[in-house]
Amino acid sequence: MRDNIEDIEVELLLAALYQRYHYDFRHYAKASIKRRLIQACNQLHFSSISALQDALLHEPTTLPRLLNYLTVQVSEMFRDPTYFRAIRERVIPHLRTYPSLKIWIAGCSTGEELYSFAILFREEGLEDRTLFYATDINPTALQDAEAGIFALDRIQKFTENHQKSGGRTSLSDYYTANYGRAVFDKSLRSRVVFSDHSLVTDAVFGEMHLISCRNVMIYFDRPLQDRAIGLFHESLSRKGFLGLGSKESLRFSVHANDFSEFDREEKIYQRIAA
Amino acid sequence: MTDAIPKAIVIGASAGAVEALLTILPDLPKDYPLPVFIVVHVPPDRRNVLAPLFESRCKITVKEAEDKETVTGGVVYFAPSDYHMLVEEDFSVSLSSDELVNHSRPAIDVLFESAADAYGPGLLGVILTGANQDGAAGLAALAKVGGIAVVEDPATAYAAQMPGFALAACPTAKVMSLKQMASSLLAWGAA
Ligand SMILES: C[S@@+](CC[C@H](N)C(=O)[O-])C[C@H]1O[C@@H](n2cnc3c(N)ncnc32)[C@H](O)[C@@H]1O
Numbered sequence: 001m002r003d004n005i006e007d008i009e010v011e012l013l014l015a016a017l018y019q020r021y022h023y024d025f026r027h028y029a030k031a032s033i034k035r036r037l038i039q040a041c042n043q044l045h046f047s048s049i050s051a052l053q054d055a056l057l058h059e060p061t062t063l064p065r066l067l068n069y070l071t072v073q074v075s076e077m078f079r080d081p082t083y084f085r086a087i088r089e090r091v092i093p094h095l096r097t098y099p100s101l102k103i104w105i106a107g108c109s110t111g112e113e114l115y116s117f118a119i120l121f122r123e124e125g126l127e128d129r130t131l132f133y134a135t136d137i138n139p140t141a142l143q144d145a146e147a148g149i150f151a152l153d154r155i156q157k158f159t160e161n162h163q164k165s166g167g168r169t170s171l172s173d174y175y176t177a178n179y180g181r182a183v184f185d186k187s188l189r190s191r192v193v194f195s196d197h198s199l200v201t202d203a204v205f206g207e208m209h210l211i212s213c214r215n216v217m218i219y220f221d222r223p224l225q226d227r228a229i230g231l232f233h234e235s236l237s238r239k240g241f242l243g244l245g246s247k248e249s250l251r252f253s254v255h256a257n258d259f260s261e262f263d264r265e266e267k268i269y270q271r272i273a274a
Numbered sequence: 275m276t277d278a279i280p281k282a283i284v285i286g287a288s289a290g291a292v293e294a295l296l297t298i299l300p301d302l303p304k305d306y307p308l309p310v311f312i313v314v315h316v317p318p319d320r321r322n323v324l325a326p327l328f329e330s331r332c333k334i335t336v337k338e339a340e341d342k343e344t345v346t347g348g349v350v351y352f353a354p355s356d357y358h359m360l361v362e363e364d365f366s367v368s369l370s371s372d373e374l375v376n377h378s379r380p381a382i383d384v385l386f387e388s389a390a391d392a393y394g395p396g397l398l399g400v401i402l403t404g405a406n407q408d409g410a411a412g413l414a415a416l417a418k419v420g421g422i423a424v425v426e427d428p429a430t431a432y433a434a435q436m437p438g439f440a441l442a443a444c445p446t447a448k449v450m451s452l453k454q455m456a457s458s459l460l461a462w463g464a465a
């Protein structure tokens with residue numbers, strides 16, 4: 001018997017969400033999901049998680065709104081500049097040796113990470129031989145990513161980060177300011193495929209030289225992290241690279257031995273060629 | 275869960291945190307039986323400064339919390355800068371880069387509310403000095419599940435606002451000086 005009614009409601013709602021819409025949050029870290037569901041109830045004016053579940057099943061407009069609570073859209077261009085510096089200085093020299101490249105930004109959110117990579121690859125002269133895949137489960141975030149428009153008041157931080165990452169150009173070369181918004185040059189996404197893809201329920205879709213998946217798996221429980229890491233392992237070319245968020249690692253994973261620590265500090269791993 | 279067996283301690287602190295914690299933590303013995311989770315407000319780009327600072331001054335093990343690690347007694351877990359720290363029902367830690375809460379990441383409320391869920395009445399929560407109102411809601415949540423709420427005496431705290439807001443939200447909290455707190459933590463561990 002469980003005495004916490006909210007915990008029961010959370011479980012039931014996640015089951016309903018999966019059965020009805022095939023979005024699977026059942027193995028996400030519970031504490032954060034619960035927080036976000038309670039927040040959704042308060043802000044969308046439902047008296048309980050059960051009431052929210054009722055709307056989710058019977059009122060189609062509830063799903064996209066709920067997804068914006070269940071998925072966390074916190075991002076930044078060149079977030080953790082030292083990560084991008086390590087990509088630039090240590091990973092790019094390896095990537096240069098390939099005639100064509102496939103890069104996967106998994107959990108790309110509203111596009112900040114993708115545009116960072118696109119700019120970095122252009123600066124390093126690799127853009128023309130690269131195809132980027134930018135994937136996420138949140139359709140609204142993907143639309144925003146595809147639009148490439150960010151609030152102008154975020155640009156100062158992005159610019160600082162870009163400089164700290166070893167940027168060779170000025171970030172202002174890549175956008176035009178317009179009514180409080182920075183509209184990024186659409187040529188930056190001419191080699192990008194945006195796609196709905198879930199690390200929980202979807203499969204391998206291509207062979208990648210570099211996968212960057214940052215601050216996504218942190219929301220998963222351990223078995224689910226292992227599933228995602230297994231998927232990355234299968235998707236990587238021999239000696240392909242995997243970059244994670246600054247508080248994510250492969251240390252506790254069942255797949256730990258399939259990768260070597262390429263840059264321990266920056267959480268960049270390399271697939272061990274089998 | 276009915277009787278309050280001590281299981282864990284959560285502490286939140288902001289302006290003046292280091293001084294205050296230096297009065298409390300060094301007294302905890304190496305074999306202190308409980309885990310201690312601490313959120314201190316630090317700027318997002320300060321990487322792992324707290325754990326090394328306290329490690330050398332404490333007998334108890336001090337570390338920066340890692341995502342999905344299993345909680346053990348006798349360890350002080352600091353939330354990393356720029357991440358929220360939560361305790362899961364299975365007594366593991368999870369980190370998240372969710373939005374700021376009370377203008378802050380890590381936020382004290384996020385830790386306290388999740389720990390209250392996980393530990394129920396076995397939790398002792400302490401709000402120390404600070405110049406904002408983070409922790410007030412969390413302390414109230416902790417008291418609601420039967421945990422023990424403790425607040426640093428606003429009259430002697432380096433910054434009185436945070437203890438003041440915590441007391442307003444949780445009037446049943448015990449008010450203590452830092453010295454009293456140190457012995458109270460020891461007693462809670464020995465209970
Ligand atoms: C905190 S954001 C990280 C954004 C970016 N990678 C960064 O580090 O700045 C997490 C993103 O992961 C996405 N996400 C959550 N679950 C996912 C899943 N199962 N598969 C793919 N993406 C997922 C969310 O929609 C969200 O856009």
